[in-house]
Amino acid sequence: KAGVTQTPRYLIKTRGQQVTLSCSPISGHRSVSWYQQTPGQGLQFLFEYFSETQRNKGNFPGRFSGRQFSNSRSEMNVSTLELGDSALYLCASSLDGLAGGPSYNEQFFGPGTRLTVL
Amino acid sequence: ELKVEQNPLFLSMQEGKNYTIYCNYSTTSDRLYWYRQDPGKSLESLFVLLSNGAVKQEGRLMASLDTKARLSTLHITAAVHDLSATYFCAVGLNQGGKLIFGQGTELSVKP
Numbered sequence: 001k002a003g004v005t006q007t008p009r010y011l012i013k014t015r016g017q018q019v020t021l022s023c024s025p026i027s028g029h030r031s032v033s034w035y036q037q038t039p040g041q042g043l044q045f046l047f048e049y050f051s052e053t054q055r056n057k058g059n060f061p062g063r064f065s066g067r068q069f070s071n072s073r074s075e076m077n078v079s080t081l082e083l084g085d086s087a088l089y090l091c092a093s094s095l096d097g098l099a100g101g102p103s104y105n106e107q108f109f110g111p112g113t114r115l116t117v118l
Numbered sequence: 119e120l121k122v123e124q125n126p127l128f129l130s131m132q133e134g135k136n137y138t139i140y141c142n143y144s145t146t147s148d149r150l151y152w153y154r155q156d157p158g159k160s161l162e163s164l165f166v167l168l169s170n171g172a173v174k175q176e177g178r179l180m181a182s183l184d185t186k187a188r189l190s191t192l193h194i195t196a197a198v199h200d201l202s203a204t205y206f207c208a209v210g211l212n213q214g215g216k217l218i219f220g221q222g223t224e225l226s227v228k229p
Contacts, residue, residue, distance in 0.1 A: 033215040043206065043219035056216040090160060094215050105215050106151070109161040 002027065004093050004110035012116045018079040021113045025072050025093030031055070032074040033107060034066060037088040046089075049074050050096060081117045088112045120145040122209050124220035131197045131227050139223045141190040141207035149210035150190045151217065152181050154203045161206065165192075197227045 005024045013019050025032050033056075034046040045058040049068035066076040072093075078085055092107035121144040131137055141150070149168050153161040165174045167183035167190060174181050178201065180193045190207055204224045208217040 031215045033217070035217075035219075042221050043208075045216050045218065048215040050214065055214045056212070058216070092161075092215070096214075105149070105210060106163060106166050107215060107217065108163060109153075111160045 004091060004108055006089075006091050006110040006113050008113060009111060010114045010116075012118065013081050014118050015081055015083060017081050018077065019081060019115060020075055020077045021089055021091075021115075023074045023076075023091030023093075023110060025074070025091075026108055028095070029093035029108075030072050030096050031094045031105065032068055032072060033092045033094070034074070034076050035090045035092065036060075037090060037112075038086075043090075046076065078115075083117050086115060086117045088114050120147070120209060120211050120218045122207060122218050122220040124205075124207055124223050127221055127223060129223055129225045131194070131225065133198055133227055133229050134196050136196065137194050139192040139194075139205055139207075139225075141192070141220055143188050143190075143209045143218075145209075145211075146185070146188075147209045147211065148185075150183050151208045151210070152179075152190070152192055153206045153208065155206065155222070156203050164205075194225075197225075199227050199229065201225060202227045 007022045031050045033048040048056040052068045063079045068074045090112045091110045094105045094107045152164040165181040170185040172183045178195045183190045204222045206222045208219045
């Protein structure tokens with residue numbers, strides 16, 4: 001079974017630009033979550049999408065947005081990039097524990113996109 | 119606001135020794151996860167703990183959960199160099215996929 005894939009793997013942008021990252025979940029997984037990892041703040045939850053709807057949201061400014069398509073693939077967008085947005089962005093997919101199964105929502109992470117803002 | 123705290127944050131061990139990493143969290147939750155991250159790599163799922171008293175073991179690693187104390191432990195037995203990595207615990211919040219992560223414990227196992 002193929003794992004979670006993310007594209008691109010590396011990205012260099014300049015301040016003020018915008019960027020779109022893509023995530024393809026494991027086949028059959030309907031929930032996709034996004035996390036930002038930095039040395040200073042660690043792993044922080046951005047948002048979760050399920051059935052094309054945002055189900056959970058972290059404490060990030062509105063410059064960070066996302067969406068999910070009918071095939072469960074997800075994209076996240078960061079507008080007006082700042083130097084502090086430089087990070088590893090991780091996407092994770094999971095089966096939906098709300099669908100009658102155990103509420104475990106084990107998340108499987110993709111390889112990440114390394115974003116550098118200059 | 120849910121907070122997850124790990125200790126120690128850095129751990130240097132000798133091969134063959136035992137040690138425990140602790141994960142404390144501040145709010146009731148019904149699920150706790152342990153992940154491993156190698157330098158420059160993504161997160162690898164190690165354990166999913168769903169109930170009070172749950173214990174899971176894989177090789178030299180054993181994880182347990184005490185929901186009343188809001189504490190999980192990751193015990194390392196007879197450490198080997200291959201276990202060198204950063205270990206994260208994460209707590210599930212509400213329904214769905216939102217996880218709150220601890221700071222991570224950077225483990226270095228030396229010969």
